Amino acid sequence: MLVFVDSYKHKDKHKDKEHRHKDHKKDKERERLKHNSDHRDSDKKHRDKEKLKHKDGSDKPRDKDKYKDKERRKEEKSLDVKIKKEKENGFASPPCIKSEPENDFYHSPKPLKREHDVDDSEFKPKKIKTENDKVDKKAKKRRPEEDYEDIKPKKKTKDKKGDVPDGKKKAKKEPEEKWKWWEEERYTDGVKWRFLEHKGPVFAPPYEPIPGNVRFYYDGKQMKLSPEAEEVATFFAKMLDHEYTTKDIFRKNFFKDWRKEMTPEEKAKITDLSKCNFTEMSVYFKAQSEARKQMSKDEKLKIKEENERVLQEYGFCVMDNHKERIANFRIEPPGLFRGRGDHPKMGMLKRRIRPEDVIVNCSKDSKHPKPPPGTKWKEVRHDNKVTWLVSWNENIQGSIKYIMLNPSSRIKGEKDWQKYETARRLKKCVDRIRNQYREDWKSKEMRIRQRAVALYFIDKLALRAGNEKEEGETADTVGCCSLRVEHINLYPEKDGQEFVVEFDFLGKDSIRYYNKVPVEKRVYKNVQLFMENKQPEDDLFDRLNTSILNKHLQELMDGLTAKVFRTYNASITLQQQLKELTNPDENVPAKILSYNRANRAVAILCNHQRAPPKTFEKSMQTLQTKIDAKKDQLSDARRELKSAKADAKVRRDEKSKRAVEAKKKAVERIEEQLMKLEVQATDREENKQIALGTSKLNYLDPRISVAWCKKWEIPVEKIYNKTQQAGEGSKLCSENTLQDEPQGKTDQGYLSWKDWLCEGSFQMWIILAEVKALAS
């Protein structure tokens, strides 16, 4: 498979199509990634040969029983045959996977019977464990215990050198006991918790009117606005420098909603947004922001302490026996809606959320959160089949917003774990599914053909499912099932390749997906058929939607949805790329560059992009200057070494010998420094428009990364972000955390997918969860 996504932030739909090919550096990088990222095409030349040999044979019809027999036989075939077959399909997986014993692959968490599954009415919390509490391995059930008031919050900020109290320093040396939630029994029947207590949300501060000397002008004349109208005006003023305020839809929506907040007098007077002058307001807010930056240390510290206090009070909840961090305990403040892409609702007023709008979810027997004085909650609910703590309706899309737990929580961790387990199960049957959809390309029924081709695209290109969207409510974006004829171009031959499909559409967040992919002839012919007699705005897959597709996938494998293919292909691509790119002879920075390149291959596959940082060019320039300076330094050092050597040759004494050694060391040190700088420059350049974070946190099974780190003795914290190198992070990612590393290392000197993902290695989960928690 060739995954080669050329995509940009889509500001003007097709305008820059030609321009994008001009960036040679980027093209070069893509070429490299194109070569490197193709996990199912690692030996392209060979595969192409194979393809030429077998491309017709694979399409021969066969009856169902024959197919089943063949499937059975296929399971028994040798590794070589398997690889050959995979290559024919264009989906060659790492060879080590084939040798896995089949029964080892399924390790889905089996929900065990719980003590409280039947009747939870009597459930009372007794003692809350922090993450540091010891786990009673003999009794791993989530038992209610007493006295949870004494729980001390986990200190979030790491202590700087010298600030650490002696006791703490000492404590750091001792291995910390973690709450091993993955060793506990899981709830059944959709129950998410038995006990939930929290303090409710933190509301946005009330509006503070701007000072009298900050004026608003309409049509050149000063005008005092009512507090309601003034507040909304400040939202606009704060965004004055932003591109949003130049957009017609934004301005139109803002003005419409602003007028709703005006008094009748204001409404009568203010009729044209272009006559409004918000400059003084804008200047005032900029000055305020500047003043915040200029605050004294003490003032900043005070604010920090206050934030910390709020965090400690509202940022944690007690779920079952454990204190858990809440992700977003602050309710979104009012403001102007910033939809992405060409969102028809951008600029609309996001109203202020009040206690009367809020539904609080907690357990009956908990201490219910109190609404602010003089107010009341919309509702207090006790629904333990959901994970949210607080919800409210937002007014822009009419959807519900939630306050939920941090990724470090048990509830999120379990979900994450299940996600990767499902992806692992897909590994087991992906060949069968691929053969099935290949067969379906020949179906007499159009709906089946469409389903099969769509699934092929989802699998091959890691496309999203593509739900239907309400027209006019959101930006016009699509996924696989919602592709339209206008998003596809077909080329019988392009750039020396046959049967090329060109995709050009806006995906999630209005990020452009542009890709030219050579496909199998049958796919090509099918797409041609689907496009026949259709208008550009017609659906490509008119007999398909995501629920039909997912229903079909569910029949193929329990829990299988379109999304699982993305997770599976992302994780397996990482593993393949790590194997391919890691050079055992290279040093740590070079290996980390290899990891980032593997990560990048996944990000490209998933089309995870970012806007190039504003300071990118400048920072590259700075780095280049450093490199140049280092090069000069190196040639100086080499010259000095040469002269020291000559000197030593003449003098032949100990002193000059020592001088030569010292110069040698200096050269080595500078060489290493130069290498590090060059690696950094390469990494940064390659990462200009690619976002690694999303794939790292959401698609890559952390066990693969940790296995790789262990294999090559790379500190885990080098992979899961820099801030964790010091303080808590290094502890979390220490050897202790990885104590139950699985046994089987492969001949390739690399832990295989299966090897790492065996039962008992769930420690990895807590690493991911805690790394995420640290980031909070």
Next chain:
DNA sequence: GGACTTACTTAGCAGGGACACA
């Protein structure tokens, strides 16, 4: 529609470099 995950942007902070001075 509801619940949940995935996604990108950006404010603010941490940390490193430059410089002064002991």
Next chain:
DNA sequence: TGTGTCCCTGCTAAGTAAGTCC
């Protein structure tokens, strides 16, 4: 050479929009 301070830059994490799936 070590230490302290300031400033700049890159990175992180909060914030919240936009997906998926049931």
